[in-house]
Amino acid sequence: MKNGLEDVIAAETRLSDVDGELGRLIIRGVSLDRLVERATYEDTAALLLDDLLEVPAAAGDLKTRLGRMRTEVFTHVRAMDEALLKLPPVDAMRALIARLPDGEDFETVLRLLAAPAVFLPAVLRMQREEKPVPPDASVSQAADILHMMTGRIPSAEQTAALDGYLVTISDHGLNASTFASRVIASTHAGLTSSVLAALSALKGPLHGGAPGPVLDMLDAIGTENHAKTWLAAALDRGERLMGFGHRIYRVRDPRADALKNALKPLVATGQVDRQRIALAEAIEKAALAILKERKPDRPLDVNVEFYTALLLESLGFPREAFTGVFAIGRTVGWIAHAREQLLEGRLIRPKSVYVGLLPLAA
Structure with missing residues (x-):
């Protein structure tokens, strides 16, 4: 079984x-x-x-x-x-x-x-x-x-x-x-x-209700220079980093890149908070580095939730x-x-x- x-x-x-x-x-x-x-x-x-x-x-x-x-x-x-x-x-x-x-x-x-x-x-x-x-x-x-x-x-x-x-x-x-x-x-x-x-x-x-907490994580981190400290503390507490890891994918979720690309025209035309996107990208970079360091035997990369949260927020949808x-x-x-x-x-x-x-x- x-x-x-x-x-x-x-x-x-x-x-x-x-x-x-x-x-x-x-x-x-x-x-x-x-x-x-x-x-x-x-x-x-x-x-x-x-x-x-x-x-x-x-x-x-x-x-x-x-x-x-x-x-x-x-x-x-x-x-x-x-x-x-x-x-x-x-x-x-x-x-x-x-x-x-x-x-x-x-x-x-x-x-x-x-x-x-x-x-x-x-x-x-x-x-x-x-x-x-x-x-x-x-x-x-x-x-x-x-x-x-x-x-x-x-x-x-x-x-x-x-x-x-x-x-x-x-x-x-x-x-x-x-x-x-x-x-x-x-x-x-x-x-x-x-x-x-x-x-x-x-x-x-555990299925479709996870994108909202990605934004909660961004709000809690607040600034790019706070990302590494916050992420490390979360892992020390045994918490999961929202928007990272997937039950099936052993590498990067292809949907994450599709949604990241979908955001680019909004960023280029100023229809999205560029500071928010920059913060997310800094968190993504810091999270991938610390996950590789802390969990080298587990393939944990960006999943669909991370850029789903950013895209839907940019379009005006409330997280609920x-x-x-x-x-x-x-x-x-x-x-x-x-x-x-x-x-x-x-x-x-x-x-x-x-x-x-x-x-x-x-």
Whole structure:
């Protein structure tokens, strides 16, 4: 038995491959670095969903239909009440998604792709006692998310940065939330149920809830010349350095570089706090040096959380919303895996080993 199913193969997939030794992520035959350079969120969604739906999900058509669906699901924002607004944003978003009908058709897919993109900005605004901004069906998913959150038309650089983030985290092998999606799909419960199960897994701090503490670390360190002292003290206390190390990657997480590159146009055009970025880069350099010194036998490098936190903060998302933004991008991966499991897999029913007490002999 392998606790946590470490190295246990539970599915065959054509969707993504995570190579932890080489630090490589392939999505549907395309390496992440090339995908981020060339593809929008809509392109990536069409790529992941290709041949898994009865209706082909061509990128151009997907953008148009997804825009219309955002307008349709916006009507559910009216169901937001005082009790939901007291919840963390990801929980309020999940409650609204639970209102959507279950199904397996293309309309269900579109609805589930549109819903988190609409619900999260609406929740954030209403929690600030601001009126929700209706979707604009004519723009891309990334541009509309930013507009619905801030009420302002985003710059091209801001839209491209969020687009790059949504592409980067669209799929990542058989992680905890994706496995949850496939388990539910194997019961034929429906795609909404699969997405809700995956979102519930994602919100755990050991999976999708970690980017926020990266900013807490930056705030605590404060200045570049304080980085080495603070990091050393944290390690002396046995604490984990947030944004470093990964369960799978033995080298640098390729998503970290993709997101660092996505930040560069914002830095170049002065749309981000350059001192904040300089502090982060100094902390990254100091952390890698001290981890190499303290833990030479453990490959600990930058992971996706580090630059996720910086990018989302730069775009104006509050840190309590980071898990919800992650869900917006990952939902297409959850759906693709659910469809693949439904079409090609069986009911997932692993075995357990009983280690409890046995009844006494008569």
